[in-house]
Amino acid sequence: MKSVSIADLMAQSGVAFGTSGARGLVSAMTDRVCFAYTAAFLQHLSAIGQFKHGTHVAIAGDLRPSSPRIMAACAAAVRHMGGAVDHCGFVPSPAVAAYGFAQGILSLMVTGSHIPDDRNGIKFNRTDGEVLKVDELAIRAQSVMLPDLFDGAGMLKDPAPAEPLVDVATAYIARYVEFFGPHALSGMTLGIYEHSAVGRDILVALVEALAGEAVSLGRSEKFIPVDTEAVRPEDQALARQWAAEFGLDAILSTDGDSDRPLLADEAGLWMRGDVLGILCARAMVIDAIATPVSCNSAVELSGLFAAVRRTRIGSPFVIEAMNGLVAEGRASVCGYEANGGFLLATPVAVEGRTLGALPTRDAVLPILSVLVDARRRGVTLSALQAQLPERYTFSERLQDYPTAQSQALIAHLEQGDEAAILARLTNMFGRLAGKADGIDRTDGLRIHFAGGDIIHLRPSGNAPELRCYTESDSPERAAALNGEALALVRDYSVPA
Template sequence: MSDLRARAEEWLGQDPDPRTRAELQAILDADDGAALADRFGARLEFGTAGLRGELGAGPNRMNRVTVMRAAAGLAARLPAGGRVIIGFDARHGSRRFADDTAAVLSGAGLRPEVFADPVPTPVLAHFTRAFADIVAGVMVTASHNPPRDNGYKVYWADGAQIVPPTDAEISAAIDAVGRVDELPLGEGWPVHEGADLYLDAVSSLRLGGDRDVSIVYTPLHGVGRDVLLTAFERAGFPAPTVVPEQAEPDPDFPTVDFPNPEEPGALDLALGLAEARGADLVIANDPDADRCAVAVPGPSGWRTLTGDEVGGLLAEHVLRHTTGGDRLVATTIVSSSLLRSIAAAHRVRFAETLTGFKWIMKAGGAQSSSGGRGGSSPHSEPGSSGGRGGSSPHSSPVRLVFGYEEALGYSVGDDRGVLVNDKDGIGAALAVAALAADAKRDGRTLLDLLDAQARRYGLHATSQLSIRVSDLSLITAAMARLRAEPPRELGGRRVESFDDLARPAGDLPPTDGLRFRLAGGSRVVVRPSGTEPKLKCYLEVVLPVDGDVAAVRARAAADLESLRADVSAALG
C-alpha cells in the first residue's frame, strides 16, 4: 500500500489536469487501497492498437499524463522536423488530448498539425499518407467503446496503423519518459480546417453509376454525419435521412447502451425510421466512422447483414468495377472463407492475414512505402494467400482494391487501389449505396444478391461465440486445454487439421490463436480478444446450395448452433 501511495503522490505532483488531480486526491484522502491498486497496480499497454482505456487518474487510465507520455515516446521514434497530423473525435477529453500531443511533439522538434474540429478516423488516416513530409498521424478516439473510455491510435507515414516492431519500440520509449511536467512543450502549431482532401477522394471512387436509393443513416452520436452527407452529395446520391435522436455528436451516447452498431438494440431507432419511411437501406457508422453496418428490408422485417455478408457483396461489386489480374483482395483468418472463392472466380489475388486492419493493409504493401494509392505485395496467385506483406526483389506489383474484416470493417478502392489504408466506414457506405442502387435498377435487393452468391459459391454462414471473464487466467487455461487436447470432432464434423497459430503457420506471423479446419470446408478459430477480457470464437459452416436457398440457410443456422455448443463444451 505504501508503494502505491508513493506512486500516486508522484503522479499527483506532475498531473496538469485539475479534474484527475481532484479524483486522485480524494482516493488518497480516503486511503482507498482498492482504487489505488486499480489505477497504479498496472498500466495501459501501448501496442499495435495504441492505447485504449477508461478515463481517470493513474497509469492504468486514459488521462493527460498518459497521453503526454505516449506523445513523448512517439516523438523519440520519429525523425526530427517531421510533420505529424493529429485528429480527434467528440469523446470526453479528445480535444484536450490532441492539443497535449501537439504540445509535446512540438517541444520535441516535430511539426504537429491539429484538425480544428472532430473528424472521422478515415479522414485522419487518408490525410496521413497524402503528403511526403508527414511521418506519422495520431487519432484520439476509442471508436465504439463505452462513454467512459478514450484511446490513442498511431498511424505511420503510409496511413496504416503501426505493426511490430514499431509498437514495441514506441512502448520502450514511453517507459523511458520521465515526469511530464519536465517535458519541453511547444505552442502555436498549425490548425487544419475541414475534410476536403478526403471528400474529394472518396466522392470520386468509380464504383457504379446508379444513384436511385433511399437510405436512413445514423452516426450513433459520433462524428461521421457531416462528412458522410457531404460525400453522398458530391457523389450524386440523394441525401440520406439521418436519425434525429442520434444525429449530433454526444460523448455520453444517450440513446444506446453501447455505441457499437453490432450490439443488439443499437440500430433500433434507425430501423424504426426506415420502416416508417419505406427506405431501401439502413446504414450506420460507429462513433468514429471507421465501421459500417447495413440493414435491409426482407419478407420477415428488417434484417441486419453480418460483416461477412457485406464483405462478400462489396468484394464482388469492387471487382466488377475494376480490371486487371494484378488486383488483390484481403481479409483475416477469422473472417469468412468466401472471399477466397470470390477471388478465384474473378482471377485476382487473395491474401489472408492476422486479425486487425493493420495486417490487411500490410498484405497490400501499405507499410513498404510512404504514400500513394496502393502499394506492393508478395507474389500471390489468383485465389491464393498473399503472405505477410512488404516488398522484395521478387515481388509482383499488385493493387489492393478491397480489404475487409468481419467486425464491420471495410476498405474499398477502384482501379487506383484502396482509398484509405485502414477501415473506412464512409467509403464503405458509398460503395454499399452504389451496390444497392445497381440492384434496385435490376429489380433486385441485397438479399437477392446474397442468395445468388450462395448458389455460386456455396452458403458460407458465420457466427461468433464470445466469453467474457473477470479473471484473465481463465482464458490462458482454456487455450492451454485446447492446445493439449484438441477435439477430434466439432458440431458433428470431423476436425481434419489443427493449427496452433502461436507457432509459425505459413506466411502468418505468430499469434495467440487456434484454428480447427473441419470436414466440408467449415472451420473454427479461437483467440483471446486484443482489447477486452474476452475469449472469442469464430464459427463458419459451408454448405452447397442446390435448390431452395432458404432451406439451406435454416440448416446452416442449426449447424452453427451445434458447433457453438460443442466449442463451448470444449472450452469448459
Template sequence: MELFGSSGIRGVALRYLTPALVLDIAKAAGTVWDADRVAVARDTRTTGELFANAAASGLAAVGCDVDRLGVVPTPAVGNYCESAEVPAVLVTASHNPPEFNGIKLVGDDGVELSVDVLERIERRVLDDEYDHADWRTAGETTPIEGVVDEYVDQLVAAVDCEAIADADLTVAVDPGHGAASVASPRIYRELGCEVLTVNATPDGHFPGRDSEPVGENLGALSRVVATSDADVGIAHDGDADRAVFVDENGTFVDGDTSFAAMADACLEPGDAVVSAVNVSQRLVDVCADNDADLELTPIGATNIITRTRELHEEGTNVPVAGEGNGGVFFPPYRLSRDGAYIGARFLELLAAADGAPVSEVVAPYADYHFVRENVEYADDDERDELLSAARAYVETADAEPNTTDGYRLDYGDAWVLVRPSGTEPKIRIYAESADADRAERLAKDMRVAVESGR
C-alpha cells in the same frame, strides 16, 4: 506489445488511459517520427479534448509543431496526413463505450503504423526515452480548417458518382453520434442520394445507441428504413472507419455478408485478399470462386495493414482486405478503413444491380450459419491448460491447423477456430458452415475438447 493492441491503445478514460500516458505516447511518437509537424485530431468523446491537449503538449515538448484538426472522422485524418505529408496522433476509442478513449497513430502516408514502428514507439515509452526540445525549439500549435471539406471532395471524386446518382437511391445514415456525423450525410447527398439521418448529432455520450454498429444496436436505423422509402441504411462506429448495412426491409446485413459481396465485385484471378484468422466461409468461397488467394493474419487492423503492405512489396495485387465487422480496406484507394467510402462502394453495388434491392444483392452471400461460444477461465494457468487441450484436439483433427492466431481448422465447406481473447479471461470458439448443424457440431466438439483441459 505491452501497450499497443491490434488497433492502438484503448482503456477507460482517466483510469487506464491518463493524460500522463497520452503525453508520453505523443513524446515517443514525435521522437521516433523526427517530424517537423504532426497533426492531432479526435472523435466526439467527452474526454477527447483533454487527451488531444495532452498529445499536443507532448509533441511540442519534443520539438514538433502541431496541426490541430479538431473533431474529424479517422479517414479524414488519413486524407489530411497523406496530402500534407505529416503523421498524426488520433484520440479515439473507435466503437468502445463512451467511458473509453484511446490513441491511434497514423503515418505521413495516411495509414496506421506498422507493427515494427509501433514497437519502436512503445519501447521509448517503456524506457522513458525522449528527445526533449529546449525552450527555444519547443513546437507551436496551429488550428487547421477545412479538413472535412477536403476529405469529402476527394472521396466523392474517388467513386462512380454518376452511377450512384442515376440509381436515385434513398439512404438512411446512422453515425451513432460519432465523428461520421460531420461528414457521412453530406457525402451521400453529394453523391446524389436522398439522405435520412438518425443519431446524427455529434455527442460523446452516445445517447441514441452504443457506438458499436452491430445489429442489436441499430433498432432506430432499422425502423427508419422500414417505415420510409429508403433503399438502404448505413451505420458507422464512433470514429467512422467502419460501415455496416440494413436492407430495404430494415433487416441487418451481417458484416461478413457485405464484405463478401463487395469482394466478389472487385476480385480477379491471381489477386489476394487479406483478412483475419476468424474470416467467414463467405469470403473463403468468394476467393475460391474468383481464383484469388486468401491470406490470414492475427485479428486486428494493424496486422492486416502490415501483411497487405508486404504483399504489395512482393508485387501481389490486393484490391480488398479487412474483417467482417464492417472494417473493409480498399488498398488501391488507401490502405486504411473508411466507413463513408465503404458505404459508397456498397452504393455502387446497388447502382449496378439494375434496381435489385439490397436483400437480393447480398442473398448469394447470406446463407451461412455462424456460432460463437466462450469458455471462461480463472487464471493464466487454467488458460494454458485449456489451450493445451485445444492443441491436442486440433493435432488429431482431419484438417491442417492454421496457427496464425490460436488454432483454425478448415474443412473446405466449414471451419472452426479457438483462440484466447485479447481483452477478457475467455477462450473464444468460432465455427461456421452453410449447414447449421455442421457449424453447431464443430463448435460443440471444440468446446468439449477445450473443457477437458480443466
C-alpha cells in the same frame, strides 16, 4: 525532466497495444501516460527519418467525453518534441489518416473505436500507413524524458488551447464524390443511423452530394458503443423498424471513429462485414485480397480473385500481407476485416475514374461501392448478397471474461498432439457441430468440423472479452452455433 521507460509505464498503467493501437481505461490514460506514449511514437519515427524538429503532426479524435483531454495531452507531447500540431478536430480515423498521408506527415487518432466510453485509445499513423507490429515493438522499447508538466494525478497542470482547426473533412468527402460521380446514388432513399459516430455528418453529406435522399436516424449525444462485429439486439430491432417505417433502400452507419462500416439491406438486416468486403472488392475489380483468418470463406469459393492471403486479426497484419501482394506485382490490392473496415493498398480504376490508395481501415468505401454497384445492377442489397456462395458468418463475445481466463482455455484445448487436440475438441463441441477434423492456429483457435461448420475462439487484444466467430451454410445456423458455443465456453471449467 525525468526518464520514463514505456515498457514499465505500460505494465504499471495497463494501457497496452492491442490490434488497433494503445487502449485502456480512461482512468488509466492519464495525461502523463498519453504524453509519454506520443513522445515515444515521435522518438521512434524520428529514428527512422519520418519526424524532425518543425514537422507537423495531425491530431483528431472521436466523440467520447475523454477524447478532448487526451488530444490535448498528445498535442502537448508533439510541441515538447519540437513538432507543430495540425488540430483536425472530431473527424473519422480514415479522414485524418488520409490527410496525413497526403501531406506526408504523421497523424494520430484518439479513439476507443467500438468499446464502451470508460475506455479510450490512441491510434498512430506513419507518413505512409498505420504503424506496424515492428513499430509497436520499437515504441515499447523507448525511454522518454518527461518534463515537469503534470500534477500528482498525472494530469497537465496548464493545458494549452488547441490550435486553429484544419479542415480535413472536405477533402475526404471530395475523394468519394469525384470517384463515384455526383449522381451515383440518385433515386435511393438511405437511412443514416447517426448515434454517436464521429462521421455521422459526413455520411449525410456524402449521400446528399451523390444525389441520394438522406434520412437521419437515432442521433445521440451520449456515446453508444456500436460494434460492427457484434451488433446489439436493440440496433437490429431499430434497423428493421426504420426500414419498414421509411421505405428505405438501405441503412448506413459506422462504429465510434467511423472506420468500420455498418450497412443494412432494404429489410433492415445488417450485412456482415466480411460479406461487405467481398462485395466491395468485386465492385472495385480488385485482383488480390488480404483478409484475416476469421473472415467468410466465400472469398475463396467465389473464384472472383486471383489471390487471397489469410492473416492474423488486426489491420497491421492485413497491411503486412497487402504489402507482400504489392511486392509480388499484383495489379490491384486491398484488404478487409470481419468488422467491415476496408483498406486500399493500390490505386484502382473503375469506369474511367481512379481512386487513390488509402492503406488504413475505412468505412465509407465499402458502403458506397456496394450501394452504387447494387444501383448499377438494378438489384436490392439482399439480392446482391445472394450472388455469393452460401457461407455465413456470425460473431459475438463473452464480455467481462478476463484475458488470462481466455488464454488458459485456449492453452488447455491445445494440449497434446493434433490427434489429442481434435479428440478433445470433438468431446467439447461434438454435440453442437460433430467431429472436429482440422484446426488453424493463425490467430486463436479456429476449429473445422466434418460437416462444414467452423467455431473460432480468440481472446480479445484490447478488452476483457473472448471472441467467438462461427461459419455455416445458413445465417440461422451460424448464429445458433455461436450462441451455443459461447454458452458452453462460459460454463466450462478448465481442469487444474
